Structure formats: C-alpha cells, structure tokens
Amino acid sequence: MVITKCWQCLMNFPSEFIANVNNVMLQLNKLGKDDPRRVIHSLKVSLAITLVSTFYYFKPLYDSFGSSAMWAVITVIVVSEFSVGATLGKGLNRGFATFLAGVLGLGSYYIVHLISSGNTIMESILLGIIIFLATAGVTYIRFLPKMKARYDYGLLVFILTYCLVCVSSFREHEIIDTAQDRVTTILVGGLISVLVNILLCPVWAGCDLQNLVSNNIEKLSNFLEGFGDEYFGTLEAGKLNKSLMQGYKSVLNSKQVEDNLTNFARWEPCHGRFGYHHPWQQYQKIGNLSRQCAYRIDALNGFLNNFTKTPKEIRSKIQEPCIQMSIETGKALKQLAISIHKMIPPIAAKTHITTSKIYATNLKSMIKTKLWEDTNLFEVGPVVTVASLLLDVVCSIEKLVESVQELSTLAKFKNKENNIAVEDQKEVPQPCCNSSGPQHVITIVPEDIVQ
C-alpha cells in the first residue's frame, strides 16, 4: 500500500514539477510584460555587480584594497533598489552611517584604551558596556515613526559599523588602515550603484508617485462615469466595461505604496519637471482624499448589485440629475487626473464640479417636492440613499479639487495646454430637471449647494 503510494508520487513528480515550473515561468513572463522596467532593473543590478567585481579581477586594484573589496560588492547588492529615490536613500544612509559610526567607534575605542591603560580585561568590560548602551539606544530610536520612515537603514548600519569597529579594534591593530579601506570601498560601491541606477533608464519614485495618484483618481472617475448608466439601466448591457468600473477597489488599499513612494521621492534630486523642494507630501494628502472618496464609491457599488429590487419607474424619477451628476463628477475626476499627470492647473475640473453642483441642487429640489406621494418609502429608500451618496461624493471631490489646486499652487503648475480647458468650457452647464417631474427655477446659493 505505502509502496504503491510512494510509486504514484514518484511517477507524478515529473508532471507536477513541469506544471509548477510552467506556472512560475508564466508569472515571470507576466511580471515583465506588466512593467518592462523590472527586466531592465535586473540587468542594471547585474551590470553594477560586474563593474564592482573588477576590484577582484584586476590585480593592481586587488592589491591596494585586498579583502576589503568585499564591502564594495556587498554595498552594491544591498543598495541597488528599483527606484532612484530608494537607491539614493539607502546609499546616503549607508555612507553617512558608516562614516559617523566609524569615527565614533574609533573615538570610543581610544578613550577606553586610555582609561584601561593596557588592562585587557577591563578594556573588554568597558567596551562591552559601551556597545550594550549604544546598541540599546539606537535600536530603541529605530521605533520612532519618523526615523523608521527615512533613516531606518542608516540606524541599522550605524549599529553594525559601530559594533564592528569597537570589537575589531580590540584585536586588530592596523584598524585605521582597515577602516579607511572599508569606507573607501563602501563609497565606491555606493557610487557605482547610484550612477548605474541614475544613468541607465532611471526609475524615478517621484514619477511613479505622480502616476499612481493620477491613475487612482482616474479609476474613481471610471466608476462614476459608468455608475449612472449602470444603476438606471440606460445603456444596453455589454456596452459598459464592468471590470474597468471595478478598478476603484485597488484604491482602497493603496496607502502603503503611496507612503513608500513619497519617502523615496524625497531623496531624489531635481529631475524632469520636478524641481527642488517639490511638494511630495501634497500627493499623500491627495491620495488620502481619493481614498475617502473611494469609501463612498464602495458604498455606491453595493447598490449596483441590489438595484433590481427598486422598480425602474421609481428609479427613473431622479434618473436625469443622478446620471448627470455621476457623469460630471467622473469628468471632474478625469480632469484632475490629467491635471496631476500633465502638471497643469485643474481649471477644467472646476468647471465640471460647478456643473455637478448645479445638478445636485436640482436633485435636492426634486427630492423636496412631493414627487413620491404614491410610492412606497421602502422602495424609494435605496434611491434616496444613492442620491445622498452621490451628493456626498460631490462633496468629497470638491475637497479633492481644492487639494489639487493647492498642489498646483505649491508646485507652480503652468497652463501649457490651453486646449484642454477650452475644449472643456464648451460643455455649458445646464440646469436640468426630470422630464416627468415639476420644473423649478433654480437660484444657486453657494453655501447651500452641497449639503
């Protein structure tokens, strides 16, 4: 029995193995297709390591550094990250921390050596105490959120170098030479890594952050542009791209990636359209507001699955302003995404938000009238909720527009492409009303526009 099972396992192994390998190959292939920069990054890391290996291959170089050349290889491997910001951040952290810890370590050793005046037991005890206190202190400081975000790697390297210098100096006597060699090789390794990263197809975390924030807003826009037609069933089935609409779900959990990219972007020098002191943290703020909006949209999405429970004639009573609001807010978001992406002021978005606010006022007036007298409140409930959530979405998008406006001011966005704004102005906002409902003359009082 056991033998038969083993035999079966053994017979199945090759086919399972091949299936697994095939699966992994497919995944690897997809990774490269999704973002070809990943392939380039792998080649860049290889190139940097090949370059740094010359420390070993060329005898004159090896003779001057000896086994310290190892530190150059280690540095290249550890520092090479995907984006310029991450590589620079790690490189600078490693460089400064190594230098500082080296100097402090040597200083500590000489003081201990002076105090213990040749007594090796006392020397080792004193060194032990100093190392204990320094490590405990720096390890504890690593818990500070601000330190963790930007200098965690530096603090780790500091502990590492400080301990190594202190304990090595106890045994090695040419410690100054060793330290000098190491610092030099680490600097060379870091430099090679940073240069390869910046000079060959650089991946800027700043650009990635900008694209992420802009794409996230576009995903929300895709949902809203489709929502009205989907909820009120005004478009033929099959014409709506449902998977495009569901893209907003990735926005809900994008905080961590945004925070990381912001941290990396802050290490990057001026590049492309991003100057010195570019307001990276404003992108974080915009990202948070996008998520606020995404939570509302998630609530709206819940109604897409239940909407058949409300008769179509009831839904149709507020169809017009709701569809228009959803389209206009979608357009506003799309313009915001373009504005962030192209770095132009969000003028077009403001136009759309003003239009959607007019529809919001219309919607409120319609709800205020006794349009519903003959209907069952239980059936009306979900429709009113959808309307109310849409009003809420308008509110949160208004905040988003303000925030992008702030970014535009801080980063001095310029209106290079007037055509976008002009093209947009053509769509004149027109007060609308449900054809079956009563007509209202609408006076828009700004404070009253959106609840």
Place this chain on the structure above:
Amino acid sequence: MVITKCWQCLMNFPSEFIANVNNVMLQLNKLGKDDPRRVIHSLKVSLAITLVSTFYYFKPLYDSFGSSAMWAVITVIVVSEFSVGATLGKGLNRGFATFLAGVLGLGSYYIVHLISSGNTIMESILLGIIIFLATAGVTYIRFLPKMKARYDYGLLVFILTYCLVCVSSFREHEIIDTAQDRVTTILVGGLISVLVNILLCPVWAGCDLQNLVSNNIEKLSNFLEGFGDEYFGTLEAGKLNKSLMQGYKSVLNSKQVEDNLTNFARWEPCHGRFGYHHPWQQYQKIGNLSRQCAYRIDALNGFLNNFTKTPKEIRSKIQEPCIQMSIETGKALKQLAISIHKMIPPIAAKTHITTSKIYATNLKSMIKTKLWEDTNLFEVGPVVTVASLLLDVVCSIEKLVESVQELSTLAKFKNKENNIAVEDQKEVPQPCCNSSGPQHVITIVPEDIVQ
C-alpha cells in the same frame, strides 16, 4: 543686517536645540509607555550583541575564527527583529541562502576553473558572465509577489553570498576554509539571535496578529454601540466617548500591518494556544471583512456631522429599531472580538446578530408603512440612508460572523468559558416597534431578513 540675523540665529540655537531634544525625549518616552516590549527588545538586541562579541574578547575563540567572527556580529544585528516570526524568518532565510549560495558558488568556480584550465583572463570573463546571469535572474525573481512576501531577504543574501564566493575564490586560495568559517559564524550568530529572541520575553507575531484583528473589530463595535445614541441624541452630551468612537478610522488602513504579521506568524513554531498549521490566513480574511464593514461605518460617520439638518421628530420615527440595531451589532462585534481573543466559538455573537436581524425586519416594516406621509422626503432622505447603511452593516457583520465561525472550526476553538455565552443568552431578543408607529406582528423569513 546679515550679521544681526546670524547673531539672532546663533542666540536662538540653544533654546531651539533644547526644545527639539525635549520633544524627541517626550516621543521616546511615549513609545516605551505605549508598548514596553520595545524597551525590552532594545535590551535583548544589546544582550545578543554582547554575547556574540565574546568571539573577539576570548582569545581561544578569536584564534579559531579570526576575522570571520565579524560575520557573527553582522548576522546578529541584521537578523534581530521585533517578533519571533520575523527573526526566525530572516534567520532561516539567511542560513539556507548562505549555505545554498556557498555550495553553488564553489561549484561554479570549480567548473569555470576546470574549463579555463589556468587561463586567468578567460576565468575572469567566464566568472563575470555567470555572476551577471545569476544576479539578473535572482533579482528578477525577487519581483514575484509570493517570493517578495516570504523569501525576499533570502534571495538578497543568495545573490550576496554567491557573488562573494565566486569573486573571492578567484583570489583567495583557502576558500573552503574561509567559507566553512563564515558559514559556522553565521549559524552561531543566527542561533544566538533566535535563542535570545525566543527565550527572553518573546514577542509572537501570531499573538500580535490575533490582538490586532480582535482590537480592530472592537473599535468597530465601539462606534456602533455609540452611534444610535449619538445620531438620535438620546444620551446627554458628554456621556459619549467620541474619541473612542472615532477609533475605527485606524481600521481603514490596517491592511499592510496585518499582511506583514501574517507573513511573520507563518514562520513561528507552535506556541501557547497556537498549534502547528494554525490558520493564519483566516485572520487576513477576517481583517478584510472588517475593513469592508469599516467603509460602511465611515459612510455612517458622515451622517453624524450632518444629522442636525434632519428634524428630531423625523429621526425619532425609526429611532427605536435603529438604536437597537446599532447596539446589537455593536455587541455582536464585541463578542466576535472576545471570541477571537479568547479562542472560543462565536456563539454569543450569533445571538446578537439574530436579534439585530429581528430589529432589521422591524425597521423594514416600519419604512414600508405610510409612516411618513406628512413629511418632506428631503428631510426623510438622510434618515432612510442611515437606516439603509445600518442594514448594510448588519449584512457585512453577518459575513464577519461566518468567517470567525470558519476560523473557530479550522483552529478548533473550544468553549472553555460557557458563562460568556450563557450570560449573553439572558438578553432575549424582543421584536420592537417605534411607540408612535403602528404595531406589527412579525414573521421572520430567513431569506428576507436582511436585504
């Protein structure tokens, strides 16, 4: 002018410096108070480093390992993480990767040495090509999400060791001895680090995950328990703990921490109440459902700031079932939190969810009646929305209960503390109705309970 400014800056410097130092000290103090395990962790790392330093302090130990002792120190510093799971994960990754890369590196070197038969230029070219290909391949594999989550550090160490062994073997001739010393010291370093981490006040990622998921559910519960009274204004101002209610906001962005803890927990051996193959991924699932619920709660929270716009008499029409639903769902969540925390089946939670479903049916019946005939739909709208969101919350909590039930089955929770369930049974669910509204006889049809 410039001199005056400089002088002012110089004069202000000490006071600013002292203020900054004070600020940092306050933050450090708070860190320790919030979680005293941080202080203990810092001391544990220090202890591990002091232990590993003996490689340098004791001559016999230093004589046998020489400068390879450095690798023990490096390993301890790099591997020592806060939780047992993270430390074990890093330690095992480092250990296996070093061993595998060492063996493969030596193998590659000997094959190259054999092929090039003494021609050093050809040898260096062949080694360069091998290193290039290996690095590019492994760096690319690091992008695979599954690999990144669990084996990222191992892959990094693999590249590092493989490159070091390959290039070192080109120059050093006692490479086998060096490799042996390094592997031994790395193993010793890893072992010291893991032992100190496990034996002295261990921090289990599994426990942290359990507490996080349970606390998050409790935060949602705090909101719901307070929501009814806050929205309908049935409690005196000052009696509600608003900051406690707003605690749910941290749940919205807890995904990353949960995912990390799950990854760490999977490295941990059996400990306390957690057996081998504990279903850690079920906690992730519960976490995701909690966040779904938190999004709805965030939408409800929006109405707390606007509720004064709806007259109290309108709100009071559905006050009774809404308050009861919000309290019962809150209690259900509290019981779920207790169930996860104490590892007992979620029986009590089921009772509360059944009660809240009865109130949900009541609420629906009340909305169905023409209770609102004389009212303005615009004023009723928000109230209906709140009711509908509450019904939605009941739905999502039901899913949460099922998921915790699944966890209870998978992890074989046992009902050790019957008193909780019994105490809970006392609260008999009673069909309720708004005193001002008509009385209904309610027949509960399971499929119809919650929309």
